[in-house]
Amino acid sequence: MEAQSLIFGFCSNSPITSIQNPKVPSFSTLPSSSFSPSSSCNQCPKRILFKTHPSFASRIVASNILKCRNSVEKAESSTDYGEDTRTGFRNKNLAVFVSGGGSNFRSIHEATLRGSVHGDIVVLVASKHDCGGAEYARDNGIPIILFPKVKGKPEGLSSNDLVTALRRYKVDFILLAGYLKLIPSELIQAYPRSILNIHPSLLPAFGGKGYYGMKVHKAVIASGARYSGPTVHFVDEEYDTGRILTQRVVPVLASDTPEELAARVLHEEHKMYVEVVAALCEDRIIWREDGVPLIRSKENPNNYH
Secondary structure, eight states, rough: OOOOEEESSSOOOSSSOOOOOOOOOOOOOOSOOOOOSSOOOOOOOEEEOOOOOOTTOOOOOOOOEEEEEEEEEEEEEEEOOOOOTTTTTOOOEEEEESSSSOHHHHHHHHHHHHTTSOOEEEEEESSSTHHHHHHHHHHOOOOOOOOOTTBTTTSSSOOOHHHHHHTTTTTEEESSOOSSSOOOHHHHHHHOOEEEESSEEEEEEOTTTTTOOOHHHHHHHHHHOOOEEEEEEEEOOTTTTTTTTOOOOOOTTTTTTTTHHHHHHHHHHHHHHHHHHHHTTTTTTTEEETTOOEBBBOOOOTTTT
């Protein structure tokens, strides 16, 4: 049966622009003169793997038709590729997953509106239809999909239907922003090296099942750790075990409460996640041949961090 993407709280006759089908990334290797492993990773890797995308020359007219039925919408999309001639980048289609207030989701959305991120949030996936992130999406005309399927509530999608729905929106990358459910293997396989998560501790410390929200900051303080901070990592089939992409250090003060530490970490999260998504949309995520992801500097393409 063909999957339907179920969207809440938004009804419009305006088309939603979306872009290409996700494809398994193809990788290549490039020789380079020098690379010595260091903590700063400022040297160019000896060999690098990079994700390729369709030619910017491709440009096809896009259209989405939204049909409203009893406050639930069915989205039928046929969309295209196109280059932003001002920047030289094709805007990527982004799906964001949330379970709560979605403050990182808001920061990324605002960055796309400013143009500092060359992407468009084409759909929000929420584990609860009444969470703060879903309310923000409704207020901003962003379609919402409920996942996972909850017993007794017919509007949620199965894992396979979710993959089909995201492909309808031509999603390039998936961003977890406070999403508390385990990502199913069907989604991991459909979007290899294309799903990111942000976690409020310096992984691998204070990560895994049960470590989320204020529980993380309470555990950090109780341990006596002197530093904490957010981590952005790629997502695999387990909680918080995917390859680390970047981290930012936040000091833990002797007088800190969990709430005070959480506020400082969240401040860094909002800045760091936007910077990472900007690099992702500009194809500046490079995979070292040992499987470690790096971010290529925008100012100096020979530098990595």
